[in-house]
Amino acid sequence: MFTIPGPGKYVREVELLNEIGAYIQGFGNSALMIGGQTALSKVQSVITASLEKQGIENKGFTWYGGECSWAKVEELRAIVQEKKPEVLVAVGGGKAIDTVKAVAFAENLPLVAVPTIAATCAPATPIAIMYDDEGTFIEISHRSKAPNVVLVDTKIIREAPYRFLVAGIGDTLAKWFESSVSVKKSQPTALNQSAVRLAEGLYQMLLEKGPSAIETIKQGKIDAAVNDVIDSIILISGSVSGYGGDDCRTAAAHAIYSGLTIFPEVHDTYHGEIVAFGILSQLVLEGKSEEEIRELISFYQKVELPYTLEDMAITELSAEEWERLGTVTVGIEDMDNMPFAVTPEMVVHAIQGADAIGKKVKQL
Structure with a gap:
């Protein structure tokens, strides 16, 4: 019998992202943030400050590509291989997080998930829902990593459209x-x-x-x-x-x-x-x-x-x-x-x- 019941840790607090550096530090000394454009714009300054506070190298903020597709996964893998982060941080909604889960699985890297909306259970599962580049569903993939940590900042959730x-x-x-x-x-x-x-x-x-x-x-x-x-x-x-x-x-x-x-x-x-x-x-x-x-x-x-x-x-x-x-x-x-x-x-x-x-x- 084998099961992956969920993420390694789940934390929910107001303004939690102020402390994200401390959570990332437990897995590595450098991090690459990948996610949705709007989501990244909302959190970039606070994550940057927290990484600086903890002395973690910031490998940048990268758009996930707009669709959870295998083509986007491969594009992101190339970026990861070039930047060589020790930790990946998935930021955004379900498609963005699922995409990074697939990248983390392929690259065998620790993963911190930062959902900026509460719209799906994607941040807490080991599977990824895959689509083609036009947004049509193609498969449920197990080539996906359950996040090591899920950080839910309710200030960010509150500010998203209801x-x-x-x-x-x-x-x-x-x-x-x-x-x-x-x-x-x-x-x-x-x-x-x-x-x-x-x-x-x-x-x-x-x-x-x-x-x-x-x-x-x-x-x-x-x-x-x-x-x-x-x-x-x-x-x-x-x-x-x-x-x-x-x-x-x-x-x-x-x-x-x-x-x-x-x-x-x-x-x-x-x-x-x-x-x-x-x-x-x-x-x-x-x-x-x-x-x-x-x-x-x-x-x-x-x-x-x-x-x-x-x-x-x-x-x-x-x-x-x-x-x-x-x-x-x-x-x-x-x-x-x-x-x-x-x-x-x-x-x-x-x-x-x-x-x-x-x-x-x-x-x-």
Whole structure:
């Protein structure tokens, strides 16, 4: 039995980045920061000052390339090999951090993750979600390093648009809906059963604290509810995957997310927002009642998650596009985690069914 339950250490504090140099110092005497352009601009001055304070050589701040693709990974590897840092620091959102996780794995370097938004569990997992250079999903890769340390500066999270936290809630909700079905294909173990119970607890906690956390973050504030939601999105959600391993992986909701990324119009919709719609579609696929789906939509309304295709800028699809969507989606490996065989026609029916229920709710 082998599992990587999560990062080596997780720290969450206000203005934590003032101390990042001390954390990096435990792994090496030089660091290269790689991340998103906006994210790097937000943290460059404070990280620079902290590195100077600790006497750590600053190897610079490098843009990750804009997409988590193998081409970008190879470009960054060349930069790493030229600059020769002893530590890599991943800064930004899920795609940026996943890209650097793949680079750290390939170069066998210590990794410090600095999420500047709480939108996915990427900072706390050993896997990387890979796309092509145009942003279409291609694979879940295990050629990725779990960060040695995750540093969550809640001042930075608070200053980000609140919609990122909304997306994080959507992505984290999926842990329960997907792990509870994917685990059905496996023999019960202490690990996978604990993972599912943890996922259910996450779901209940988000139902309870999610709306309050969104209202608080909108006001530019941090309170206990916000902290709980941040920890749930980044760390605890990642722990579900860590404990459950391949028994508790993503399923139809993420497969539908990946299928929908073939349409360029959804690329302005965040990962967790699309996944949230994928959850509704998965519930239709499972034959859940309209009443149960409407109940979840009522929560979506409270936290501003999308629940129709139009919410994600998809206004009309041709018959050929529907056919392509169904075919692509069943080819995504996440769909193999469903406890029954899924056809392209079933996917199309599920997505159209979820959209129809969402539209009816909007008319009320």
